[in-house]
Structure formats: C-alpha cells, structure tokens
Amino acid sequence: MIYLDYNATSPLDPRVLDAMLPYFREKFGNAASRHHELGCDAAKSVEAARERVARLIGADPREIVWTSGATESDNLAIKGVAAASAAKGRHLVTVATEHRAVLDACEHLESKGFRVSYLKVNSDGTLDLDRLAKAVAEETVLVSIMHANNETGVLHPLREIGALCKERKVLFHTDATQSFGKEPIDVQAMGIDLLSASAHKICGPKGIGVLYVRRRAPRVRCEPLLHGGGHEKGYRSGTLNVPAIVGMGAAAEIAGREMAAEQPRFRSLRDRLERELASRLEGVEVNGHPERRLANTSNLSFRGMDGEELMKAVPEVAVSSSSACTSALLQPSYVLGALGCDAERVRGSVRFSLGRFTTGEEIDRAVDGIAAAVGARRKAARR
Ligand SMILES: *Cc1c(COP(=O)(O)O)cnc(C)c1O
Numbered sequence: 001m002i003y004l005d006y007n008a009t010s011p012l013d014p015r016v017l018d019a020m021l022p023y024f025r026e027k028f029g030n031a032a033s034r035h036h037e038l039g040c041d042a043a044k045s046v047e048a049a050r051e052r053v054a055r056l057i058g059a060d061p062r063e064i065v066w067t068s069g070a071t072e073s074d075n076l077a078i079k080g081v082a083a084a085s086a087a088k089g090r091h092l093v094t095v096a097t098e099h100r101a102v103l104d105a106c107e108h109l110e111s112k113g114f115r116v117s118y119l120k121v122n123s124d125g126t127l128d129l130d131r132l133a134k135a136v137a138e139e140t141v142l143v144s145i146m147h148a149n150n151e152t153g154v155l156h157p158l159r160e161i162g163a164l165c166k167e168r169k170v171l172f173h174t175d176a177t178q179s180f181g182k183e184p185i186d187v188q189a190m191g192i193d194l195l196s197a198s199a200h201k202i203c204g205p206k207g208i209g210v211l212y213v214r215r216r217a218p219r220v221r222c223e224p225l226l227h228g229g230g231h232e233k234g235y236r237s238g239t240l241n242v243p244a245i246v247g248m249g250a251a252a253e254i255a256g257r258e259m260a261a262e263q264p265r266f267r268s269l270r271d272r273l274e275r276e277l278a279s280r281l282e283g284v285e286v287n288g289h290p291e292r293r294l295a296n297t298s299n300l301s302f303r304g305m306d307g308e309e310l311m312k313a314v315p316e317v318a319v320s321s322s323s324a325c326t327s328a329l330l331q332p333s334y335v336l337g338a339l340g341c342d343a344e345r346v347r348g349s350v351r352f353s354l355g356r357f358t359t360g361e362e363i364d365r366a367v368d369g370i371a372a373a374v375g376a377r378r379k380a381a382r383r
C-alpha cells in the first residue's frame with residue numbers, strides 16, 4: 001500500500017507512540033486529582049505538552065485549550081464566540097471552501113438567527129481581500145478563514161487577514177488543521193485570536209486537538225460547549241485524555257523540529273509526482289493555486305477519467321477523490337465546485353497528499369500505476 005492520503009489522516013509516528021505508552025500503562029493518573037503522585041505526574045505531563053503545542057504557534061501555554069480534535073475546536077470557536085458576542089452583533093464572515101466543521105457550525109448559527117457571509121474564492125482557490133473587507137460590517141463578531149485548504153492545499157494570507165480584522169476590531173479565527181506543524185505559524189505576527197489544530201494530521205493520535213484562545217489584546221470571550229467541572233479554565237469540561245495529550249505534545253515538538261527539512265522534501269516529491277504524470281499523460285490539470293499551497297498536497301484532475309474509478313483501478317495507491325464521499329455524508333466535494341471547476345473536472349479529480357513516511361520510490365510506483373490505469377481507460381474509451 002502506498003499511502004498518499006495524509007490530509008485525511010496520518011500514521012502515528014513511532015516516537016509519538018513511545019511517548020504515549022507509559023500513560024496507558026503505569027502513568028494512568030487523572031490530571032485533575034493532584035492529591036497524589038500519579039495525578040501530579042499526569043498534570044505535569046499535560047502542562048509540558050501544552051508548552052510544546054504553544055511553542056509551535058508562538059502562543060502562551062495558558063492560551064491552549066485541549067479538545068477532542070479540530071471539529072470540536074472549530075465548533076467551540078464559532079459557536080462559543082457567537083454566544084459570547086451576540087449582544088454586540090450577530091454576523092459572521094467565512095469562506096465557501098472551509099471545512100465542513102466550520103460551514104456546518106455557521107449553518108447551525110444561521111438557524112439560531114445569526115447572519116453568515118460565505119465569501120467566494122477565485123478559480124485558483126485564493127481569496128480577494130477586497131471581498132473580505134467589503135463583507136465585514138458593524139455587527140460582525142467573527143471572521144473564520146482557514147490557513148490551508150484540506151482538498152487543494154491552497155494557503156490564505158493569515159497575516160493580511162489578521163491585520164484587516166484587527167483594524168476593523170473583529171475577532172479572527174483560523175482553522176489551521178492542515179498547516180499546523182507543516183507551515184510556520186505565529187499567532188502574534190499573524191493577528192490570530194483563535195486557532196484550531198488536530199494531532200492526527202501530523203503523525204499524532206486521533207481524537208485530540210487544541211483551540212488557541214487569545215488572552216490579551218484582546219481577551220477573547222468564548223462560551224463553552226460542554227459544562228461540568230470547569231476543566232481547561234471553563235472552556236472545556238471533562239477529564240483530560242492524558243495519553244493523547246502527551247502524544248499531541250510529542251507530535252508538535254517533532255513537527256516543529258523537522259519542519260524546515262520536511263517542507264522542501266515534500267515539495268520535491270510532490271513536484272516529481274506532478275512532473276512525471278504530466279510528462280506521461282495529456283489532460284492533467286492542477287486544481288488550486290500552483291504555488292500558494294501546502295508543499296505536500298497535489299489535487300489533480302485527469303480529463304475524461306472518473307476519480308473514483310481511478311482509485312478502484314489502482315487499489316495499491318491510497319488517495320482521495322473529490323467525487324467520493326469526504327465525510328460521513330455521501331456527498332461529492334463542494335470545494336472544487338466553489339473554484340468553478342466543471343462537473344467533468346470535479347469528477348476526474350484526485351487528491352494526493354504525502355507526508356513523513358512517503359519515499360521517492362513510492363511516488364514513482366504511484367505514478368506508474370496511475371499512468372497505466374489512465375492510459376488503459378482512455379484506450380478503452382477510444383475503441
Ligand atoms: C481534518 C480537518 C478537520 C477535522 O479535524 P478532526 O480532528 O478530524 O476533527 C477540520 N478542518 C480541517 C481543515 C481538516 O483538514
């Protein structure tokens with residue numbers, strides 16, 4: 001199996017697993033029970049992990065709230081800020097290509113009487129900041145714009161968006177799940193007030209994530225989704241998942257240390273994949289901006305080919321197709337539709353996303369398999 005679906009989830013790094021194992025065995029303490037050594041140890045490990053996550057984004061550890069993953073973080077940020085600021089205004093701004101966790105949370109708010117503006121993107125997936133500036137109104141309480149898109153890898157300019165939000169005195173949330181640990185992020189320099197991230201996209205465990213919530217200049221007000229015990233400064237009650245938290249801390253530390261070396265390696269493998277496919281096949285198009293995107297992501301459309309069919313023809317290559325279900329709901333992707341791609345191009349799209357354990361030899365084998373399958377399909381169609 002050649003795994004090229006890192007944007008969906010990633011394999012656990014063995015170093016992360018090693019860091020977690022003692023917390024499943026002898027170090028089983030509850031981080032909120034600090035009357036004995038086991039609880040104290042757990043609490044200390046949780047705080048060490050919090051520091052590691054904070055360091056990766058230039059935050060203060062006290063601004064990091066543990067959640068069950070980025071879906072929860074997005075919900076907490078959007079619904080929590082909306083609930084806390086409803087007296088000030090009931091309008092939010094987001095983008096049509098956001099992850100479902102953001103879009104569905106916004107749609108829920110619409111059913112509660114909030115107004116949401118969904119900004120359109122250009123045909124390369126990028127956003128016009130003029131459009132954002134026009135959409136922000138007097139009653140806007142939150143702008144939620146992702147850093148990197150999960151399907152195309154397209155990056156939005158957080159620094160410029162943050163500056164615009166600051167100028168208009170609107171809180172800025174970013175879903176940075178795909179860029180966390182892959183791209184440099186600095187919540188200060190970028191003017192970010194809330195940020196969502198998840199461990200399982202960076203070779204950490206599933207079911208653990210964080211929401212960064214700014215404490216100063218301004219102090220963000222955000223209502224909790226869960227009540228009961230007041231853990232995490234009241235933002236998120238519930239006994240902490242200590243092994244997963246330790247795992248996310250380890251994954252963040254490794255990603256921070258290896259990012260500078262991993263980025264060019266991903267880029268060179270990704271470019272090799274695109275170059276080789278384009279040299280062997282006609283009608284291969286890149287979806288999304290060719291430069292302004294994550295180094296590990298390649299969303300390609302193969303003319304006259306169905307993405308799902310292609311995945312079936314090359315079962316040894318694990319990728320995603322926009323035509324296949326990307327969530328628990330059986331719906332085709334809306335992201336390429338928002339870029340204005342025609343139905344054929346959406347149907348023919350395949351997302352390749354590589355990561356830490358991808359090798360050049362795997363890329364070459366994937367190219368061989370895909371080129372052969374597309375070639376055979378086109379030959380059959382001509383007959
Ligand atoms: C994967 C992903 C999510 C959801 O994260 P979970 O931790 O799986 O809930 C949210 N946003 C983006 C951009 C993602 O890629």
